[in-house]
Amino acid sequence: MRATKIKMKPGCGTSNNLLEIDSIYLTGTDNDGFYKKAVVHDYLTKNPGGIQVNISPFPNLMPMTSPSPNYEKYVKSTPNSTTGDNLLSLPRE
Incomplete structure (x- = not known):
């Protein structure tokens, strides 16, 4: 599966804080669409490596x-040579 875009919490449209992501658009699923970050977190806990950022x-x-x-559930991308998290570089809706 691929994460192709993100939706930020209201009022956080330009934020670069991973905790302020509301939901993530996933493709390659049985039902492509936006999924709340806690749902994606729970999926990845059971299926490590199951979703990649589409960059x-x-x-x-x-x-x-x-x-x-708070112990808020969220997700981030594995670190690489970029300075920011690739998840935050996805298109926003």
Whole structure:
């Protein structure tokens, strides 16, 4: 599966904070569309390496959890030579 675009939380359209992603558009699924980041997190926990960012070199998404007190589920891409997270470089809706 590939992550092809992201939707940020309201009022966070230009943010570069992974925690402010609301949902991620996935293709290659039985039902392509936007999925909440917590749903993607839970999928990746059970299926490591199952989703890649649709930007070369197509890094895998990884499940993450923010520190206390919120313990918010989110995802990020595996690090590579880029300075920012590839997930945040996807088109936004």
